[in-house]
Amino acid sequence: MSLSKGNKVSSMSWVKHPGHYLFFKIFIWFWLTIIGTVTALIFLSNITVINAVSNEPLHGPMEKNLIYTAKSIERSVVKHKRSLSNTLSHTRLSKRKLLYLSAEQPEDSLTNKDVPIDVDLSLLNFTKSMSPQIIFTEKYQAFGPIQIKVPEGNFYLYEIDINNQPPLFIRLKLMPSWMKVSIAMIASLILSFLFSRNLIAPINSLKKAAVRLSAGDLGARAAISVNRKDELGVLGRDFNSMANQLELLISSQKRLLADISHELRSPLTRLKMATGLAQMQANDASQSYLLRIEKEANQLDKMIADVLQVSRLEAKSQALSLQKQSLQIIVDHVINDAQFEAKQNNKQLNIVGAVDVNINCDEGLIASALENLLRNAIKYAHNTISITLKHADAVYIEICDDGPGVPNGQLSKLCEPFFRQSDARDRVSGGTGLGLAIAKNAIAAHDGSLVLSNKEQGGLCANITLPLIKE
Amino acid sequence: MKLLMIDDDTGLCELLSEYLTAQGFEIQSVHDGEQGLKLAQANDYALILLDVMLPTLDGFEVLKQLRQTKLTPVIMLTAKGEDFDRIFGLELGADDYIPKPFNHRELLARVKAITRRIEHINSLNLAATSKLLVNGITVNLAAREASIDSSTLTLTGTEYEILTLLCKNAGEVVSKEQISEEVLGRRLASFDRSIDMHVSNIRKKIAEHISGERIKTMRGTGYVFIQGE
Numbered sequence: 001m002s003l004s005k006g007n008k009v010s011s012m013s014w015v016k017h018p019g020h021y022l023f024f025k026i027f028i029w030f031w032l033t034i035i036g037t038v039t040a041l042i043f044l045s046n047i048t049v050i051n052a053v054s055n056e057p058l059h060g061p062m063e064k065n066l067i068y069t070a071k072s073i074e075r076s077v078v079k080h081k082r083s084l085s086n087t088l089s090h091t092r093l094s095k096r097k098l099l100y101l102s103a104e105q106p107e108d109s110l111t112n113k114d115v116p117i118d119v120d121l122s123l124l125n126f127t128k129s130m131s132p133q134i135i136f137t138e139k140y141q142a143f144g145p146i147q148i149k150v151p152e153g154n155f156y157l158y159e160i161d162i163n164n165q166p167p168l169f170i171r172l173k174l175m176p177s178w179m180k181v182s183i184a185m186i187a188s189l190i191l192s193f194l195f196s197r198n199l200i201a202p203i204n205s206l207k208k209a210a211v212r213l214s215a216g217d218l219g220a221r222a223a224i225s226v227n228r229k230d231e232l233g234v235l236g237r238d239f240n241s242m243a244n245q246l247e248l249l250i251s252s253q254k255r256l257l258a259d260i261s262h263e264l265r266s267p268l269t270r271l272k273m274a275t276g277l278a279q280m281q282a283n284d285a286s287q288s289y290l291l292r293i294e295k296e297a298n299q300l301d302k303m304i305a306d307v308l309q310v311s312r313l314e315a316k317s318q319a320l321s322l323q324k325q326s327l328q329i330i331v332d333h334v335i336n337d338a339q340f341e342a343k344q345n346n347k348q349l350n351i352v353g354a355v356d357v358n359i360n361c362d363e364g365l366i367a368s369a370l371e372n373l374l375r376n377a378i379k380y381a382h383n384t385i386s387i388t389l390k391h392a393d394a395v396y397i398e399i400c401d402d403g404p405g406v407p408n409g410q411l412s413k414l415c416e417p418f419f420r421q422s423d424a425r426d427r428v429s430g431g432t433g434l435g436l437a438i439a440k441n442a443i444a445a446h447d448g449s450l451v452l453s454n455k456e457q458g459g460l461c462a463n464i465t466l467p468l469i470k471e
Numbered sequence: 472m473k474l475l476m477i478d479d480d481t482g483l484c485e486l487l488s489e490y491l492t493a494q495g496f497e498i499q500s501v502h503d504g505e506q507g508l509k510l511a512q513a514n515d516y517a518l519i520l521l522d523v524m525l526p527t528l529d530g531f532e533v534l535k536q537l538r539q540t541k542l543t544p545v546i547m548l549t550a551k552g553e554d555f556d557r558i559f560g561l562e563l564g565a566d567d568y569i570p571k572p573f574n575h576r577e578l579l580a581r582v583k584a585i586t587r588r589i590e591h592i593n594s595l596n597l598a599a600t601s602k603l604l605v606n607g608i609t610v611n612l613a614a615r616e617a618s619i620d621s622s623t624l625t626l627t628g629t630e631y632e633i634l635t636l637l638c639k640n641a642g643e644v645v646s647k648e649q650i651s652e653e654v655l656g657r658r659l660a661s662f663d664r665s666i667d668m669h670v671s672n673i674r675k676k677i678a679e680h681i682s683g684e685r686i687k688t689m690r691g692t693g694y695v696f697i698q699g700e
Contacts, residue, residue: 265571265572266480266483266571266572268572269480269483269571269572269573270480270482270483270486271572272572272573272574272575273483273486273487273490273575274486275575276490276574276575276576277486277489277490277493277575280490280493297572298574301572321558321664325690329691333661363662364661364662367661367662
């Protein structure tokens with residue numbers, strides 16, 4: 001029941017708002033194209049000067065009628081023994097349409113009425129084919145010729161139909177064919193272009209928005225006019241409301257993560273404080289457990305700090321304290337710490353090149369990005385970690401390890417918060433699962449880029465690009 | 472030694488006062504900003520521990536109003552732990568900050584660093600005539616005051632300490648590490664901006680009274696107090 005009712009409503013709206021349906025739009029546009037082409041032809045045929053002649057065969061009653069007229073003229077001449085010109089001026093014939101009798105000598109040609117000056121009947125003397133036909137000229141149409149044999153000689157009868165304004169189809173007929181073709185071409189070209197643009201523009205806008213959205217730009221929306229009521233307009237608005245919903249969901253999920261982390265800090269502070277108090281009074285036996293509690297609380301603290309940093313960076317709410325300074329100072333600082341860490345793990349750090357250039361950066365953020373990448377490299381390297389520093393049009397830092405690398409399919413996911421390629425090993429080494437996310441966002445906050453790739457001979461490479469200060 | 476703690480986390484206040492009491496401090500705690508400000512203005516505390524997120528009056532506002540009348544040392548407890556908060560707090564005249572959740576030992580170390588300095592100064596008070604005069608700035612070590620042309624600079628305890636350290640070593644570079652260890656009682660952390668903030672506050676206050684650069688930044692190393700002719 002309800003289904004048929006729904007169908008009825010939609011079929012009603014078809015009638016009421018044809019503009020809301022793509023079908024009608026396409027239909028109307030095609031129609032307009034044709035009408036436009038024809039209109040252009042008519043318009044141009046009216047403003048062009050035509051001095052051409054065209055013809056087509058004459059058949060049917062018109063032909064019979066003309067033959068009959070010819071026969072009656074012949075009979076009348078023979079019967080009444082009158083001259084041809086007298087017969088023609090006889091009222092019975094002079095009341096009729098203009099008749100023209102073309103003689104073999106043009107000056108012997110006759111008419112039954114006076115002919116307007118601008119009508120040039122002598123054109124008909126040049127008729128090539130002698131079969132009955134309609135001859136179109138700018139000023140008149142001639143039907144004929146029909147041969148009349150009278151004692152004065154052989155004549156050819158034409159019935160002349162003078163037109164003050166030549167009929168449209170004649171004008172069109174008389175237009176040169178190149179003009180006809182080009183008018184049709186141009187008119188349909190323009191209209192088809194407008195039509196396609198009208199159809200394709202919203203699709204393109206949807207496509208762009210979808211690409212941006214899937215690239216993580218949650219603010220991307222399709223530019224679709226509110227007034228557009230057809231299927232594409234509806235699709236565009238549905239797409240936008242989907243994007244809104246998506247943005248809302250993701251941002252509220254991120255905010256939730258940040259809020260929870262923030263709220264966890266108060267109990268964590270109390271936990272640490274209470275542990276401190278307990279440590280003051282504890283005996284040796286329980287001391288080790290308290291140390292363990294403290295260690296775990298510190299780990300929790302670190303994770304919360306990382307979550308908050310990632311969410312601030314992602315939301316771009318981190319206030320960057322930008323300073324123009326040498327990148328080398330920051331790099332040296334971080335590498336010093338990393339050397340120490342690598343030595344403890346019996347791994348070697350190889351450094352090539354230098355980046356002694358000034359860039360505009362938040363040193364804390366850049367340092368934490370480098371730190372996280374280096375720590376990651378040290379964690380997974382078998383023996384050596386190589387760092388390549390160089391600068392040209394931008395700063396390039398490459399950090400590579402000789403570890404197992406990462407399956408190619410997972411490379412893009414590495415920078416997502418809490419992504420782990422294998423569940424077992426990260427926990428042991430004490431990562432929070434946020435290091436690469438922090439690095440990526442910190443570099444992005446400086447308009448730089450972080451690209452992770454596998455080396456051919458094994459191992460993961462992190463390539464950092466940072467823009468130089470624009471002079 | 473009497474401390475004031477202004478924090479709306481009552482559980483933390485209890486634990487902290489128990490801990491600090493055990494360490495030999497006397498501690499009083501209030502849980503909203505307005506009440507805290509009143510107490511701080513009415514009494515002479517050795518130190519105030521001030522939370523940022525507070526009901527009725529937030530920590531920054533308490534600090535701002537307190538600094539109009541008193542230079543009591545203040546350590547901000549920044550639950551947010553964001554750079555912006557730290558810098559803002561230091562700009563308003565906080566002596567130090569400690570992000571929550573903090574380590575109890577770290578908190579104790581910082582409280583001790585600041586209170587020890589005050590004790591030290593008080594003991595010096597007796598032998599009290601020593602003054603430093605460098606490049607138009609007079610530092611009265613006894614009164615813990617710095618002045619320019621007999622008008623006193625309103626420096627916080629930490630700012631005074633840093634200025635004194637620079638004046639004592641006028642003409643020489645004093646490293647940030649040295650300032651951090653001697654004045655704040657802690658090692659300089661990587662990329663810690665607090666010393667820079669304090670120095671920038673001192674510069675502003677000097678500039679209100681006298682023109683010309685007095686403290687010069689030595690990039691990557693520290694600061695120099697310019698001796699003048």
